[in-house]
Amino acid sequence: MDEDLPDLVREFYRNNVSAVDLAARMPGHVDIPRLREGRVGGVFWSVYAGCPEHEGYDAGEEFLNGTWRVRDTLEQIDVAKALIRQYPHTFQPAFTSQDIRKAIGSGKIASVMGVEGAHQLGNSLSVLRQYYDLGVRYVTLAHMCHNVFADSCGFLEWLEPLHGGLSEFGYTLVSEMNRIGMLVDLSHTADTTAKQALKHTVAPVIWSHSSARAIWNVPRNVPDDVLELVGIGQNKTDGVVMVNFAPEFVAAEGNATLGGVADHIEHIAKIAGKMHVGLGSDFDGIGGVPRGLEDVSKYPQLFAELYKRGWSRQELAGLSGENLLRVMEGAENVAKQLQDDGVPPAWDIYDKRTDVGQRRIPGKGRWFAGDL
Template sequence: MHLAPLLVIQLLTSFGGCSGSSSFLDQAIELMEESPLLDTHIDLPQIIRSLNRRPLDAIPQLNSSFPGHVDIPRMRQGRLGGAFWTVWAPCYDVTGEDPGSDFNTPTNHLRDSMEMLDIIQNMIARHPEHLQYARSSTEVWSAFKAGKIASLIGMEGTHLLGNSLGALRLFAQLGVRYLTLTHTCHSAFASSAGPGGPIDPVHEGNALTQLGKELVRELNRVGILVDLSHTSDATMRQAIALSEAPVVWTHAGARALWDHPRNVPDDILRLIGDGPGKKDGVIQSIFFPPFIGPNPGANVSRVADHIEHIAGIVGKNRVGIASDFDGMYISVDGLEDASKYPNIVAELLSRGWTSEEMRGVMGGNLMRIMDEVDAVSERLRDQLPSSAIWEKRKDLPSIKWGGGGIQTYWPRDVKDAVEKMTVRHDEL
């Protein structure tokens, strides 16, 4: 049974619970003040970029009323403990840029992703009394204990990487903590589930490319979480099998409850867990109504249904919370903006989830996975970086970089070596 949202809130605030006469909502707030709730997907940086010719000029406004779902006052009201701010730029169909069938035509995505990362870094720097950078679970707790919102960085879509593992490694150095293997478009690395409707496959098996397989290994090596949100089912299966580290879905739902290609099917959920043939991981449940369904009618109770369904397969220690705030055009009733996080915690408490289980859902489960990913990275630290390149690139070796004629930038022996590499045809 799915109760109307207002009735849900009334019930949560009137029934007593394990804390004597306090309401489930009171219990939720108490828990959130003791243990951080981490939201793994907030698109606030794209709102800043979308509304402002000079995006950095808008950052001071975050400490007052700001368009969209998220600003600092509402995060504080919602007792948000930590957020993954998203480095993202829309796929080719939105930007009007065509990378071509071989993904080699240059686009502005790498530039845009660097500017989005710059926005995030400046958000944190300009609001030090509220936001504190974090990458590890230890740093999340440090920020939380200091009364700050732990600020982590996620990256959504490999179309942002310019087909380059070198770019990935630099993003790792700049603090990116997870990478979503696709957004709504295919990339040189992996196959996507698309925007919601059918999408024609372009890679063998509609899964990872050879470069994508190297990418997963490199993510393990540098300690970036492998995020399977948005990917095709085949990409999910391959990445789970290939990754030495646990995997994540940073914002997804259960396909058994709502048949949407962005949601995770039960047969793939069964690959997550302990035991032979399984991989550890965590599935962070999204608030976006098209993935929750039906709409109208998507409410906080329905989000909890997805969490409980997923937990019924993978365990309560492998689920979490992901809003997708500022990245969606409609919101769930009862979870309309960043002030409403306590409602989902209260809803699960009202269903019998214990305080300890809720500490896991709010962030403990995710931080355990982060620690395991860090442990794998530490084990692989002596491995050399992958030298793989996109097989369809035509710019390497860079035989045109030396200029030409007598105005060459190469030493003579390098010029001679390049000339020997150049195919020559005998005159007829």
Template sequence: MLARLTPALLAALTFALGPDAALAASPEATAEAALRAAPVWDGHNDVPEQLRDRRKDVLAGFDFADTTATADPAQKLDAMQTDLKRLRQGRVGAQFWSVYVSAMLDDQHAVQATLEQIDVMKRVIAANPRDMEFVTTAAGAEKAMKAGRIASLLGMEGGHSIGGSLGVLRQIYALGARYMTLTHFKNTAWADSATDAPAHNGLTDFGRDVVREMQRLGMLVDLSHVSAKTMTDALDVAKAPVIFSHSGAEAINGYARNVPDAVLDRLKANDGIIMVNFYPSYVSEPLRQWRANWTGEEARLKALYPGAPDTAKAGLAAWENANPKPVATLGQIADHIDHIVRRIGIAHVGLGGDFDGGSNGVAGMPDVSAYPALFTELARRGYSSADLQKLSNGNILRVLKAAEAYAAAHRGDPPVESPTTF
């Protein structure tokens, strides 16, 4: 009977019976139903970084409607991966925009640069009022998405952005930042990074106070980029759910940026969320191994031919020819999601693509337009529309509401104080 239904009648039947009832056999239809009901809320996008690197935050002449022509071969820059057209194609309904600044900056310059990045992203949002809305709460995000606008929130990537000051943390929260990643690729003075030599054995006492004050305010504690010990220290302190805004499963890819199973187990107990990242070397274990082998071969050849760089270069080219570089795939992203769901359940996973911040080169996920392809793959693997709606925005919405509820319950608590340092 279904084969004789017109497309209009089929759509009406799907609406009447529920998103899965009429077309349960079709992965494409399951994905479409989920994204219609719950557009993607992505945890991490680096458009502000692109604006700083490419344009020094000057927006005159910048058109966010379509950035496909922004490649700059002279600066070895690919075209941007994000614009309004492709966000719509990707069914993105809410986005945490990362106001990342370099971890190489000293404290005061990091604070200044963070303020500038908050400013530039707010100006982008204000320049596109039909498509975007600046929001700071879960209710605001729900309202914006219901109105058909992209709910736009801000997240700081790296604790260096507060310059070692809880006063600065509070003021940046007041400006609208709703998460902070405790470190980036380097340690801060109070927290160890996943990609730096341990200096503090996790969090210092001040670092624990940072976590406490963030949760008192209602700011999400983001454990992407931090060491495993920092993860566990933060979870020891946390009284509200935490997030990983853009990380993967260490069991699928052993890179230090990914999350060990033991920490995933604690994340479930915390009722938090891990938003799966698309950065190729964190997604694909074969690619991670290839990069390590390439680095080793480069070092070996340089050691063998210190006075003949052309010989070393030719030798590395020959090695590359004999050892083709693996390509990360959309299916491997789904593998990370599968592992996390099997380990801790669908209620604790989301998406943090890291587009325009390094997620280049994943086959099947070229830019923000490709989320429907990932949802179709997941539906093909057996995820229901209800599952996919939790993944797309239901889980992060729950976590943000919980953080807000904790802050509301502790509104009368005094701010955590620390002395100034200069």
């Protein structure tokens, strides 16, 4: 499950974690009583900072004016960690697939962080690595805006392409994510971005919160020609598409229901296979909800609906988390292999930056930072 509780705390509580009581009814879709009622075993805490232009700022044509989003991401990481620490009997930090299994086995809710847009990297691969060290385990290649790495699909209408998918720097980003074990998240990406990333990555991928375009035709949903590239075997990439509950991505206005969400799950399973679908929800990050899926307490009703449609207990276990854990473990194994093989970190610098590399050691032609 992907949820935006840290962003709700930012918007409603000005990041004051001491004012938040997750043991009581929260204003959004998520709190501890409802998580327990919904029998939730693990969540991705989305440490989200919106696109600069959506926050009233101009990042500039070369994206050099939005690096303060790194600050906001660090604040979101701080909020997520503080909330997890505040309720140690409920939440347990998780950094690996094994950590998640241990947390669930001990009755805790495994808590993993994800960065929902590569604009939050501040154009820097070094920031990517530092996020990983802080516990982040997925990065979405784009949100509702293009960035230096990748094209976004937009929201309900397509964005005019910028790079034609991944930029050259974006290919480097995907490779570096593979090397360190950061999951490549393809939600919000343009179809060209998704296809190029699927071809380039050597590790499994996720869509943290996306539905099926064949069921409801909006840019944010995944088309069949992309779903057909997901799988295990020749010319396919392992992955899991975690279905989004946002009503505008489920059905026409006023028509989003629990059954409609089940339709998206079944379509993705039909095209990519039941091993490649999961639950993303996006609770606390969506304004409305489908009828029957009003908050995190309603998950059992969704599973009951799919059981009635013929899903086996094993298939439902895959949907609830085993599919994601397989993908996560696969990314971990790829990272271990690349590091064991001695693949070095990528030190590429965004070529439009003017704040680095301005001086040289006299007579050496080598870059240095600062005065000798």
